Amino acid sequence: MRMLVTGGAGFIGANFVHQTVRERPDVELTVLDALTYAGNESSLDPVADAVTFVRGDIADTDLVDSLVADTDVVVHFAAESHNDNSLHDPWPFVRTNVIGTYQLLEAVRRHDTRYHHISTDEVYGDLELDDPAKFTPDTPYNPSSPYSSTKASSDLLVRAWVRSFGVQATISNCSNNYGPYQHVEKFIPRQITNVIDGIRPKLYGKGENVRDWIHVEDHNSAVWSIIEKGAIGETYLIGADGETSNKDVVEAILEIMGLDCDAYDHVSDRPGHDMRYAIDATRLRTELGWEPRYRNFREGLAATVAWYQANEAWWRPQKDATEAKYAQLGR
Ligand code: NAD
Ligand code: DAU
Numbered sequence: 001m002r003m004l005v006t007g008g009a010g011f012i013g014a015n016f017v018h019q020t021v022r023e024r025p026d027v028e029l030t031v032l033d034a035l036t037y038a039g040n041e042s043s044l045d046p047v048a049d050a051v052t053f054v055r056g057d058i059a060d061t062d063l064v065d066s067l068v069a070d071t072d073v074v075v076h077f078a079a080e081s082h083n084d085n086s087l088h089d090p091w092p093f094v095r096t097n098v099i100g101t102y103q104l105l106e107a108v109r110r111h112d113t114r115y116h117h118i119s120t121d122e123v124y125g126d127l128e129l130d131d132p133a134k135f136t137p138d139t140p141y142n143p144s145s146p147y148s149s150t151k152a153s154s155d156l157l158v159r160a161w162v163r164s165f166g167v168q169a170t171i172s173n174c175s176n177n178y179g180p181y182q183h184v185e186k187f188i189p190r191q192i193t194n195v196i197d198g199i200r201p202k203l204y205g206k207g208e209n210v211r212d213w214i215h216v217e218d219h220n221s222a223v224w225s226i227i228e229k230g231a232i233g234e235t236y237l238i239g240a241d242g243e244t245s246n247k248d249v250v251e252a253i254l255e256i257m258g259l260d261c262d263a264y265d266h267v268s269d270r271p272g273h274d275m276r277y278a279i280d281a282t283r284l285r286t287e288l289g290w291e292p293r294y295r296n297f298r299e300g301l302a303a304t305v306a307w308y309q310a311n312e313a314w315w316r317p318q319k320d321a322t323e324a325k326y327a328q329l330g331r
Pocket of ligand 2: 203
């Protein structure tokens with residue numbers, strides 16, 4: 001099988017490529033990645049011999065067409081992915097997430113290529129803290145931020161291309177991922193690397209917001225289940241029952257790193273900050289038989305802390321610029 005992975009130099013895409021090389025040596029992998037500030041080609045160093053890397057933009061019609069012409073399956077991870085950035089400058093989100101997805105859909109339509117679309121639970125908006133409900137594939141779309149609204153737009157393009165043009169596509173909407181190779185702008189790596197640097201972790205607002213954490217390896221094993229067994233046109237929600245408040249995450253990081261659990265600061269809240277996400281992954285579990293491997297968030301978090309401690313050379317070049325951006329936002 002020939003597979004084109006967009007965004008394969010980013011966090012989840014790189015982990016997907018590693019997992020695929022490890023577990024499916026018969027797959028011929030090509031990565032298409034623009035290497036934006038969030039992309040890091042060195043994330044693919046351990047598998048460089050097994051992958052063809054193309055630096056380029058998913059919004060480049062001719063490049064995308066030529067790559068899709070030579071592939072059997074496209075797995076589309078590439079995106080602008082950070083909510084805080086989208087509040088500051090939404091245009092790259094519209095360009096990459098909406099127009100980039102459009103270009104890929106047109107190419108898979110021309111070449112009749114199987115397409116899997118990676119998306120987020122944020123398309124559903126948020127839930128109240130005391131609401132027993134979780135997101136299901138029937139939850140109405142209600143995105144809050146420029147980031148989530150562009151991801152919702154891209155999902156709707158996929159649905160329309162399936163119905164109108166018969167494109168062979170599936171969609172997955174996953175909750176918050178953690179694990180190795182995540183950019184230090186994101187919550188967990190930011191706090192781990194702050195602690196390493198002697199900076200107190202920073203919690204937005206009261207820190208009551210809840211995210212449904214899943215290990216990146218579990219996200220990617222679910223993506224493989226959908227590629228192999230998913231029904232064309234279907235949406236699968238991916239989550240592993242990992243609901244945890246931001247305050248509890250910060251306290252766990254501090255404890256794992258040997259500091260007092262209250263050694264953090266509250267900073268100004270994110271505008272429009274979604275309160276809670278929670279995934280009901282029943283369809284994935286019952287119809288496709290998928291199960292997560294990482295069931296203990298604290299153990300996964302401790303392994304992630306150890307990864308950042310052991311791989312400073314990977315994250316150090318991103319750190320100062322990231323904190324300078326946050327300093328401008330007062331966070
Ligand atoms: P990331 O920001 O770490 O990586 C994105 C990658 O896409 C980078 O390598 C970047 O260089 C590349 N890219 C950006 N614009 C591009 C363009 N125009 N052309 C080609 N490449 C481009 O993101 P991530 O956290 O790995 O997220 C990957 C996907 O998973 C995204 O679609 C995101 O919406 C989705 N998702 C993320 C999470 C999460 O918790 N991180 C959860 C659910 C879904
Ligand atoms: O739910 C899936 C989404 O999860 C993905 O679609 C996004 O691509 C991914 O970035 C993530 O979005 P969040 O906005 O939830 O992730 P982030 O890591 O930015 O923040 C997680 C929570 O932590 C959120 O409630 C904001 C809070 N936070 C974040 C940072 C960076 C802090 O309290 N302090 C911080 O310094």
